[in-house]
Amino acid sequence: MRKDERGFIVKRGFILLCVLALVLSLGGTVLADNVIKIGAIYPFTGPMAGTAQMLKNGVLMAVDIINNKHDFDFLFADTEGIPSLNGAKIEVIFADSAGDPKTGMSEAERLITSEGVVALVGCYQSSVTKTASQAAERYGIPFVNGDSSSPQLTERNFKWFFRSDPHDGLYVRQQFEHLVELEKQTGESLRRIGLVYENTETGSNVAKATEELAKEFGFELVEKIAYTTGATNLSSESTRLMASKPDVVMMGAYISDQILFAKTFKTMRFAPKVWHNTGAPGEPDFIDSLKGDANYLFLRQGFCADQVENKPVLVEVLQRFRDKFGHEMMADAVRSFHAPIVLADAINRAGSTEPEAIRQALLETDIPGKYCLSPWEGIKFDPETHQNIYGKYIICQIQEETFYTVFPSAFATRGPVFPFPAWEDR
Amino acid sequence: MNVGLVQALLSGLLMGFVYSLIALGLSLIYGVMDVVNFAHGEFLMLGMFLAYWFSVLFRLDPLISIFIIIPLLFVVGVGVYKGLIKRILNGTRISQILTTFGLSVFMANMAMFLWTPNYRLAERTLTRATGDLPIFGVHVGIPEVIASLGSIIVFALAYYLIRFTRTGRAIQATSIDSEGARLVGINIDNIYAITFGLGISCVGAAGVLLATFYYIFPYVGTFFSMIAFATVALGGFGSVEGSFVAGILIGIIESLGGFFISPAVKYAIVFMTYMVVIILRPATGLFGW
Numbered sequence: 001m002r003k004d005e006r007g008f009i010v011k012r013g014f015i016l017l018c019v020l021a022l023v024l025s026l027g028g029t030v031l032a033d034n035v036i037k038i039g040a041i042y043p044f045t046g047p048m049a050g051t052a053q054m055l056k057n058g059v060l061m062a063v064d065i066i067n068n069k070h071d072f073d074f075l076f077a078d079t080e081g082i083p084s085l086n087g088a089k090i091e092v093i094f095a096d097s098a099g100d101p102k103t104g105m106s107e108a109e110r111l112i113t114s115e116g117v118v119a120l121v122g123c124y125q126s127s128v129t130k131t132a133s134q135a136a137e138r139y140g141i142p143f144v145n146g147d148s149s150s151p152q153l154t155e156r157n158f159k160w161f162f163r164s165d166p167h168d169g170l171y172v173r174q175q176f177e178h179l180v181e182l183e184k185q186t187g188e189s190l191r192r193i194g195l196v197y198e199n200t201e202t203g204s205n206v207a208k209a210t211e212e213l214a215k216e217f218g219f220e221l222v223e224k225i226a227y228t229t230g231a232t233n234l235s236s237e238s239t240r241l242m243a244s245k246p247d248v249v250m251m252g253a254y255i256s257d258q259i260l261f262a263k264t265f266k267t268m269r270f271a272p273k274v275w276h277n278t279g280a281p282g283e284p285d286f287i288d289s290l291k292g293d294a295n296y297l298f299l300r301q302g303f304c305a306d307q308v309e310n311k312p313v314l315v316e317v318l319q320r321f322r323d324k325f326g327h328e329m330m331a332d333a334v335r336s337f338h339a340p341i342v343l344a345d346a347i348n349r350a351g352s353t354e355p356e357a358i359r360q361a362l363l364e365t366d367i368p369g370k371y372c373l374s375p376w377e378g379i380k381f382d383p384e385t386h387q388n389i390y391g392k393y394i395i396c397q398i399q400e401e402t403f404y405t406v407f408p409s410a411f412a413t414r415g416p417v418f419p420f421p422a423w424e425d426r
Numbered sequence: 427m428n429v430g431l432v433q434a435l436l437s438g439l440l441m442g443f444v445y446s447l448i449a450l451g452l453s454l455i456y457g458v459m460d461v462v463n464f465a466h467g468e469f470l471m472l473g474m475f476l477a478y479w480f481s482v483l484f485r486l487d488p489l490i491s492i493f494i495i496i497p498l499l500f501v502v503g504v505g506v507y508k509g510l511i512k513r514i515l516n517g518t519r520i521s522q523i524l525t526t527f528g529l530s531v532f533m534a535n536m537a538m539f540l541w542t543p544n545y546r547l548a549e550r551t552l553t554r555a556t557g558d559l560p561i562f563g564v565h566v567g568i569p570e571v572i573a574s575l576g577s578i579i580v581f582a583l584a585y586y587l588i589r590f591t592r593t594g595r596a597i598q599a600t601s602i603d604s605e606g607a608r609l610v611g612i613n614i615d616n617i618y619a620i621t622f623g624l625g626i627s628c629v630g631a632a633g634v635l636l637a638t639f640y641y642i643f644p645y646v647g648t649f650f651s652m653i654a655f656a657t658v659a660l661g662g663f664g665s666v667e668g669s670f671v672a673g674i675l676i677g678i679i680e681s682l683g684g685f686f687i688s689p690a691v692k693y694a695i696v697f698m699t700y701m702v703v704i705i706l707r708p709a710t711g712l713f714g715w
Contacts, residue, residue, distance in 0.1 A: 047645055050543045199690050226690035230649045232640075233677075235437035236684025236692060239430045256545055259641045267558045267567035268433070285544040289641060 034081070034088045036353055038343060039111030041122035041132055043099035048124065051283070051332055055124055055147060056094060057325045058333030061317070062340040063090050064324065072316040075341055075371050082344060084351040090344060093117060097128045104128035108135035118353045119144065121339040124332075126150030127201060133161045142346075142358050146339035147332065150205055154387040160355075162362050164338040164379050166391035168202070168278065171300050172209040175276055176217040178298070178395050178407045179248060182274065186418055190274060192222045194246030196237065196261075198253055199226040206252035206278050222246050229254055238264045248274040255286050262293050266423045273419035274298065284330060287401050294401060296420050300393045303334035303374050304405045306413040307394075314373060334373045342367065342379060362386075375411045433564040434685035435678065440566065442677020443574035447581050447632040448650055449657035449669040451625035454588075457664025458601040458621045461511060461522050465530035466654055467647025469626050471537060473499060473633025474642045478548045481637075487552040489572065492634045496580075496627045503626030504619045511622060512615070530647075537644035548637045555638070569639035576635045584628055585666060597621055601664065629654075656700040661711050668713030675699075 040059050042052040067089045070077040081087035093115050097104035104123050111117045112135065119142040123129045129148040136143035137158050144162045145153065151169035153161065179190050195210055197203035207224070214221050223244035227237045238261065241249065249272045253261060258277060265271070277299040287294045305328070308314045317337075321329040329337075346361035347353060367379040369390070377390040395407035397416055404414040452466045473495060480491035506529075514525045550556050555572055558565045588594040599607040600617045608614050640646070657676050661668025679699055684692035703711060 047538075047543050047643075049538065226688070228690070228693055231693070232649055232653060233437065233441045233680060235441075236434050236681050237689040239433045239437075239685055240689065243430045256641055256643065259545060259547065263567070263639055267570070268565050269558070285546065289545055289547040 034086065035091045036082065036085070036088050036347060037115060037117045038090060038092050038340065039095060039108070039115060039117035039120045039122075040092050041095045041097050041104055041107050041111070041120065041128070042124055043128070044094070044096040046099045048099050051124065054330055054332045055122075055336040057321070058329070058336035059092055059121065059340055061321050061324065061329070061333065062337045062344075063092055064320070065317075066090050066340065066344045070316075070320070072313065073370075074313055074316070075345060075367070076348075082348045084348050085353070090340065092340070097123050097125075097132070099125055099128065101125075101127045101131040105131035105135050108132040109139070112136070112139045112141050117141070118347070118355065119343050119358060121146065121336070121343065124148060124336075126153060129153060133158060136160050140355050142343070142355060142362060144339040144342050144362070146337070146342075147335040150202065151209065152205065154382075154385040157384060158386070160359060162342070162365075162381050162386040162388075164342055164388045164391065165302060165335055165374075166393055167387065168206050169209045170391065171278060171393045172206065172213050174300070174393055174395065174407070175210075175250065175278070176213050176219065178276075179219070179274065180217065181407065181409075182416065182418060185416075188247075188273065188419070190247045191219050192245065192247045193219050194223040194225075194241045194244055194249045194272065195221055196225045196227065196241060196249065196251045196253065198229040198257060200229065203229075203252040210250055210252075227253075227257065229257055231257065231260070234260050234264050235268075237261075238268055238270060242268060242270045246272055248272060248276060250276045250278070252278040255283050258286065259289055262290055262297075266293055269423050271420050271422050275420050283332075284328075287398060291401060292426065294398050295426070296397060296399070296417050298395055298397050298406070298416075299403075301331050301396045301403065301405075302393060303331045304394055304396050304403050306403070306405055307375055307411065309413055310375065310411060311370070311373075313370060317373060337373055338379070341371070375405075429563055430685060431682075432562045433566075434681045436561065436564065436566050437570070438678040438681025439674065440570045440574040440677070441681070442674035443577040443581075444632055444636060444673075445653055445657055445677050446670045446673025447577040447635075448629050448654045449661065449673050450581060450584060450666065451627075451629035451632075452651075452654050453658045453661065453664055453666065453669045454584075454628070455622060455625040456658070457666075458597055459511070459515065459618055461515070462526065463625070464523065464526040464651075465533060466629055467649075467651025468530045468533035468537075469499070469503075469629045469647070470633040470636070470650050471642075471644065471647040472502070472533065473630030474548075474637040474640070474646060475537060475541060476630070477634040477637035478546055478642050481549040481551070485549075485551055487550055487555070488548050488634050488637050489552055489555055489576075492576070492631060495634050496631050499630035500623040500627045502630075503623035506626070507619045507622035512618070515618070534644050534647070541644065543644055546642045548642065550638065567639060573635035573638055577632060580628060580631045581670060584624065587624070588666060593617075593620060653696070656697055659711055660700050660703050662713040663711065665711070665713040668711055672712060 042055050044052045066076040067081055069080055081089045095107040120136050121144050123132050124147050126148040129145055133143045137160050142160050146164045149168045151167040154163050183190050197207040223241055225237050275297050318329050346358050350357040350361040369377045375394050379388050382389050394405045394411050396403040397406045405411050406416045455463050476495045477488040480486045514522050558567050596612045596617050657672045661672030676696055680692050680696050683695035
């Protein structure tokens with residue numbers, strides 16, 4: 001190829017590129033006028049990557065309902081985009097925290113300052129949500145959290161932080177209410193509590209709440225064991241627990257340790273009357289890996305698939321989720337689903353994307369229970385703490401390798417199996 | 427109390443044998459090649475995942491597939507040596523550390539990419555090798571008993587190979603003085619490849635045995651490799667006998683410490699014991715030379 005010929009091609013290419021860039025930027029600005037950006041921070045890399053994908057799909061499901069027309073009764077289902085802003089579409093910009101509080105915070109700052117998001121959602125791990133919401137507080141940008149459970153988050157009385165999900169403190173209270181109800185139903189005493197928890201922030205907070213509420217409800221804490229998560233061997237923990245002869249074991253454990261505890265209990269033939277877990281074995285791989293040995297454990301859930309019986313809208317959303325993503329909508333996706341809906345509702349009522357206007361609208365949020373996928377009476381924020389005052393968990397029991405809601409009775413689809421059967425009889 | 431003591435002692439002892447086998451591979455590779463393999467825990471993870479996939483795809487119990495996985499991991503070990511470790515043998519210490527550390531990050535993330543971060547348990551088809559045994563009034567899991575017996579057997583085989591065969595003598599000679607070994611006509615490169623393969627087979631075998639009762643996920647190796655480092659340092663880097671005794675010691679210290687003092691500090695006690703030994707016998711551990 002001759003030199004001037006090559007120059008010609010380069011020149012022509014350059015002009016073409018310029019034209020293309022011009023068209024794109026024009027198109028961009030036209031689009032940008034009718035787009036509302038929301039930032040979402042999740043741990044997309046690292047050991048929680050699988051969970052993060054589930055959380056992301058929950059957010060995308062909500063955005064799909066907001067942005068497109070759907071033929072069932074739900075908020076924003078019969079409109080496209082935000083009605084009061086001429087149908088402006090919600091666009092979510094996802095960022096990766098890698099599960100690290102520092103990264104979470106800097107990503108929050110980046111989303112606010114260079115991406116220009118009007119609000120934030122996320123970040124799953126309470127420690128990350130804590131720092132990312134500090135950034136939002138500093139810049140004065142609304143942060144709606146649907147997927148972190150540390151009680152502390154809403155005890156800070158932040159001006160810009162709102163939480164739709166219930167928190168661990170509330171759950172422990174429900175746990176004790178459940179025990180009292182079990183005592184009434186069965187006439188057996190369940191007063192001796194053995195508490196086991198992992199010794200980082202989440203577990204320790206659960207333990208603190210359990211200790212306080214045990215006193216309030218008149219239960220006796222006969223053993224209290226902190227363990228190291230990821231331990232290679234949990235037999236000394238289990239031996240001590242067994243020696244204290246508790247009626248009830250309350251455990252704040254991650255799924256991995258919970259699997260090992262179940263195996264160790266089985267080997268030692270340790271079967272307390274009730275085994276309760278506060279941690280994460282609501283994830284599907286818990287039952288997948290343990291199979292029948294997972295049965296009869298009680299655990300908290302923000303959502304359980306058997307709730308479709310109580311809530312017609314669930315059938316619609318779960319089906320659309322399955323069609324869109326090719327897998328079931330699990331509890332974590334349900335949790336992250338609520339935050340964009342809450343935000344879209346507030347932006348719509350505010351009729352503006354000004355932070356202060358959105359914040360005022362958030363304070364007046366009153367979403368009826370029929371538009372919540374979780375079994376709540378609705379979403380309404382406490383004026384001081386900004387915690388959803390209707391936020392509640394349900395207690396499920398694993399029976400026949402499936403989760404069934406057993407408490408509160410208003411949502412129960414099955415009765416509990418009590419007491420926890422001896423390992424050799426199952 | 428007595429029952430608790432017996433339970434703690436027994437489960438500590440059983441786990442200790444597995445720790446010994448995990449430590450053996452690490453100690454061997456260091457003793458002969460002077461390379462600290464930071465990817466050791468990831469090879470354990472690889473052994474566990476292989477056991478899992480054999481159990482799911484071919485319905486082979488880990489206790490059967492172990493006979494396939496040990497030679498397989500030997501080949502993998504030789505391959506990793508030829509492709510990677512060989513190139514850094516004459517490099518600086520820092521480049522060796524970065525390479526094996528990088529390998530560990532790569533393996534854990536590759537496992538996560540290929541097999542998702544989900545937790546799994548291997549499927550057991552040999553149902554007779556599950557359940558539990560009553561011993562001295564307490565119950566211990568049959569898989570745990572088999573895992574510790576299996577660890578002893580593999581350890582004994584490796585020990586025999588190193589101490590009493592021609593190849594083993596060549597490995598020992600290389601470990602003592604690689605230049606001298608080269609002078610008497612030992613092919614150092616082959617010895618290194620065999621040693622690395624042997625080390626990886628040992629830790630992989632421990633992984634397969636663990637997979638009979640322990641949960642499996644991409645980062646499962648992290649905690650085990652921390653214990654392995656403490657074990658090797660306690661027993662003396664490079665000492666085969668040291669690994670054996672130190673593994674058992676650590677298993678028992680962990681279990682009894684957790685039972686008598688508090689489970690929250692059981693690993694603190696393990697690492698404290700290790701630090702005391704390091705202070706008293708800094709260069710050699712309990713058995714090193």
